[in-house]
Amino acid sequence: QQQQQHHHHHHHASKPTRSSLFKLNARAFLTMTTMVVFIFTFVQYTSILQKEATLLKQRRGGSGPGGFVRRRGHTYNYQQQQQEQQNDGDGHDFEEGVDRPMNSAAAAALMKQMHTQGDATPTDIQLLQTKDKIPSLQNGILAGGGGDGSMIVHGDEIIDEQEDQNNHAQAVPPLEEGPGDPLVVVPSKDVTIPEQEVEENTKSVSVAIQQGFAGVYTLDKNHKDIPFLWFIPRSGTTIAKKIISQCLDLTVASEVGATLKSKDAEKLEIEEAASHNYVNVDPTTVEGIERAKKLNLASSGFANLVVSPRIQEASTIFTAKYHGRAFTMIRHPIERAVSMFYYLQKNKVAAVSKMTIEEYAKSKYVENNWMVRMLSGTMEGPVDDSDLAVAKEVLRTKMLIGLLEQKELSMARFDYYFGWTYSANPVRQNTCKKRILMGDYRTNESAKHKVKEGSQAWNLIAWQNKYDMKLYKYAKSLFLQQATELFSEMPDN
DSSP states (O other), rough: OOHHHHHHHHOOOOOOOHHHHHHHHHHHHHHHHHHHHOOOOOOHHHHHHHHHHHHHHTTTTOTTTTTTTETTEEEEEOOOOOHHTTSSOOOOOOOOOTTOOOOOOHHHHHHHHHHHHHHHHHHHHHOOOSSOSOOOOSSSSEESOSSSSSSEEOOOOOOOGGGGGGGGOOEEEHHHOOOOOOOOOOTTTOOOOOOOOOTTOOOOOHHHHHHHHOOOOOOOTTTTTTEEEEEOOTTHHHHHHHHHIISOOOESSSSSGGGGGGTTSSSOOOOETTTTEEOOOOTSSHHHHHHHTTTTTTHOOSSSSSSSSOHHHGGGGGSSSSSSSEEEEEEOOHHHHHHHHHHHHTTTTTHHTOOHHHHHSSTSOOOSSSHHHHOOOOSSSSOOHHHHHHHHHHHHHHHHEEEEGHHHHHHHHHHHHTTOOSSSSSSHHHHHHHHHHHOOOEEHHHHHTTOOTTTTHHHHHHHTTTHHHHHHHHHHHHHHHHHHHHOOOTTTO
């Protein structure tokens, strides 16, 4: 201003008028204001960008060892993410400090809370001490405890191929109000349990799932990771399991392991049962999972597929070096519940056989948000939005999604993703695959047992499965997203 005023004097000897000074002041003031606004905006913008970057980092899920990820056509090289690669791709890009080892007092408290592992997993005899004695209750898994209805489910036995239209996930009603069987991840050498976050109710994906499973968008060119089928009863996962075992002739680690001659052997063995190959471990029970870990199932290379509904504990079978790669088939929660009801009736579960579907939906036998409970690890008590958020995050970052209503396309995606081919004996293998896809007992069953939307039964089941309904809707959107992100090159996608 002084310069300008000086300039002014130079040309006109007269003094500057008041109004012209005012104009100069206003101009300077405007310039200053503009600069302040600009700087403020710039600072805000960079902080937003930083937030976006950390969010994106969180979203990417675990990386496979030095894998690449394709998201909407961009390629990120994980090699550059030193922090993520810290531990051979352990995928720890969640809250800071989440993988601090616990102090000994906290660890002791946790162990006490979990009591001994023996208590946490009632034996079959304990499970059988219920009012209605249920025959052959093996590997009972308590799904969805808590007042809102619960259910014990266990895997299917091998059934002769002739009867196999009805091969299925069996389910048995729960104990009388017992101590329950909380799903706990038993601390093992390679899993550190995060300290409880103090913030109000922020739950995050368990460290075991983050470490054990590869990110769904990471590349695995040579198919080194071990396919893990998250088994959901009555949802079509049996179709995938049968095709992989019977048509692709791959070696499976499933509940069949508990029926093999070598089931208690000191080392891993592959045994034939009903002319298909199985590993002698049972990853559907807590004891079976501990055994699989002790015998180093992941690094052995014995299993081409691991099958379990217990995704929390089963994730601890895998390590940052030997990742699992998770996939599943998801079905509309109400159809799944209706299917479960008729399945229990057909298999003469005494308590259910006299019920109407409405009574079943009000009883403690109906499942309560089974999928969200399994994925979040909240097996008891109420489920809330934070559990749903964790379940969504597991699906989004770690799970290849199949849908029962798109079973052919889903199976084709599984084949493409895992590099499975039907080339050893194409005629037999493709006929086998068609037979299992076509002879799906569920298609006849759902036509026979339709529950109308808006009916009392529908509303009751929907109320019991509010969060699973939301998760199912989310899974459908992921199914579409994965089409472009993973299967854009796949023929007939």
